[in-house]
Amino acid sequence: KLFFTDYGNAAKVERCDMDGMNRTWIVDSKIEQPTALALDLINKYVYWLDIYLETVEVVDYQGRKRQTVTKGRQIRHLCGLAVFENYLYTVNSDNLSILRINRYNGSDVQALARLDNAKEIRVYQKRTQTAVRSHACEEDPYGMPGGCSHICLLSSSYKARTCRCRTGFILGSDGRSCK
Numbered sequence: 001k002l003f004f005t006d007y008g009n010a011a012k013v014e015r016c017d018m019d020g021m022n023r024t025w026i027v028d029s030k031i032e033q034p035t036a037l038a039l040d041l042i043n044k045y046v047y048w049l050d051i052y053l054e055t056v057e058v059v060d061y062q063g064r065k066r067q068t069v070t071k072g073r074q075i076r077h078l079c080g081l082a083v084f085e086n087y088l089y090t091v092n093s094d095n096l097s098i099l100r101i102n103r104y105n106g107s108d109v110q111a112l113a114r115l116d117n118a119k120e121i122r123v124y125q126k127r128t129q130t131a132v133r134s135h136a137c138e139e140d141p142y143g144m145p146g147g148c149s150h151i152c153l154l155s156s157s158y159k160a161r162t163c164r165c166r167t168g169f170i171l172g173s174d175g176r177s178c179k
Contacts, residue, residue, distance in 0.1 A: 001061070003046055005034035013037065013048055015061065019153040019162035026063035036081035038088065047083055047103070049090070051076045056088065056106065070106025080120040091118045136161035149177045 003015045003026075013027040013034055026046065027034075033052035040047070044061045047069065054075040059066045069088065077094035088101040092111075096118055102108035136159055137145045137152035146152035148163035155162050165171050165178035172179050 003037055003039060005037050005048060007031075007033045007035070011050075013046060013059070013063075015046075017154070017156050019155050019164070021162070022156060026061070027057075027059055027066070036079060036090070038081040038083040040083050045083075047081060047088060049075060049078050049081055051078065056081075056101065058103070068106070069103055070101060070109070074109075080118070082121045082123045084123040084125060089121050089123060091115070091121050093119065133158065135159070144176075147176050 001015050002018055003013070005013050010028065011031045011034060012025045013031070014023060014025050016023040027048075031050055031053070033050055034048045035051050036049040038047045039045070045058050046061065047056065047058045049056055053071075054073055055071040056069040056075060057066060058069055074092070077092050078090045078099070079093045080091045082089045083103065086102060086104060088103050090099050090101065091097070092099055096114050096116060097111040098113045098115060098118070098121065100110045100112055135154060137154055139145055140147045146161040146163065148161070150166050150169065151164040153162045153164060154160070163171060163176050169178035171177075
């Protein structure tokens with residue numbers, strides 16, 4: 001799945017398949033300006049920052065179990081969001097500090113370090129990397145991903161795929177080759 005935020009005409013947190021199909025709103029009320037998003041892949045939770053409402057909130061992948069992690073004026077200066085173990089990590093764009101927020105007790109906030117020009121944060125740790133399994137976009141015997149001549153996108157599951165073409169090409173009637 002692909003998760004993303006939008007704060008155009010109607011602010012929301014959405015999800016869709018990797019090929020853009022099955023687009024679903026998972027948060028569309030009491031939300032104004034969601035600017036960063038992080039996933040808890042193990043427990044299937046979505047965290048986001050709303051800089052207008054000055055909140056960090058969480059829901060499950062279906063948009064249920066919504067809770068506010070923390071709120072307050074300090075949120076309007078946050079950008080980027082990552083989750084690891086019991087904490088959320090973010091960047092305070094006002095003073096360029098990396099913050100650690102206890103995701104179960106939002107009042108436990110600690111500044112860890114300062115970085116110049118930081119706007120995003122990611123946690124890279126072996127436990128956060130999901131195991132790779134066989135999937136529909138693996139290279140075929142001819143070296144084409146999922147049998148697609150240009151781009152292979154996973155669809156509704158790791159067993160399904162959709163072929164797409166690079167700019168300037170159109171997908172052939174076989175659904176695999178680009179012309």
